[in-house]
Amino acid sequence: MTRRAIIGLSVAIAGGAALAAYGLSAHAEAAPHESVAATVPAVPQIGEPPGTGPDSLVGVFEGRTPCGTIAADFTGFPIANCEKVKWRVTLFRDPSTRKATTYSFKGTRATRQGRWRIERGVGGDRNRVVYHLDYRGPPDRRTDLDVRDRDIYQPADGGLPKVLSLLAVDDNVLLLLDRELNVLVGDASWSYALNRINLPAR
Numbered sequence: 001m002t003r004r005a006i007i008g009l010s011v012a013i014a015g016g017a018a019l020a021a022y023g024l025s026a027h028a029e030a031a032p033h034e035s036v037a038a039t040v041p042a043v044p045q046i047g048e049p050p051g052t053g054p055d056s057l058v059g060v061f062e063g064r065t066p067c068g069t070i071a072a073d074f075t076g077f078p079i080a081n082c083e084k085v086k087w088r089v090t091l092f093r094d095p096s097t098r099k100a101t102t103y104s105f106k107g108t109r110a111t112r113q114g115r116w117r118i119e120r121g122v123g124g125d126r127n128r129v130v131y132h133l134d135y136r137g138p139p140d141r142r143t144d145l146d147v148r149d150r151d152i153y154q155p156a157d158g159g160l161p162k163v164l165s166l167l168a169v170d171d172n173v174l175l176l177l178d179r180e181l182n183v184l185v186g187d188a189s190w191s192y193a194l195n196r197i198n199l200p201a202r
Helices: 003-030 069-075 147-152
Strands: 056-065 085-093 100-107 110-120 129-137 160-168 173-176 193-197
Touching: 069 085, 069 100, 069 110, 069 129, 069 160, 100 129
Parallel strands: none
Antiparallel strands: 056 085, 056 193, 085 100, 100 110, 110 129, 129 160, 160 173, 173 193
């Protein structure tokens, strides 16, 4: 084989290899890239279990009462030289069960928080509804710290367990009751009534 023929054959082989390489590269570039879209399932919105949400507002009741023994005992305001005591009682209930839960009190130089409950049919009257607010206070003077009081009275705990009772006349008016659940009578200037107020929206 002549030198010219050998050179021609080498050029042909090199050209064929180059074309084959180009064809493979072009096929690879032309092949579409397959992309798998990741499917993310929606996260279910789970509501709060019953009874664990924030307590709902029953109402805010406000009034000014005489400085009687029961009012002074609950509010902690001294009776001496006292004309009236300011009250603001806020009642809350469980939003799911609608049962009474907690209350807060703000008054003349005093605040208090605690639990409350509802009693129906008081005194044999099925229409009579009474709200009982639990609190702790000093022993009643009339008991003079009898044996029972001496056993349970712990000043460091805030005093004896006691109850303030309010008669729900309707949804808008509460009347303070004495220890025997009788309505307290006011004087010429002030009554023992607390009236619902509508607070401005925030």
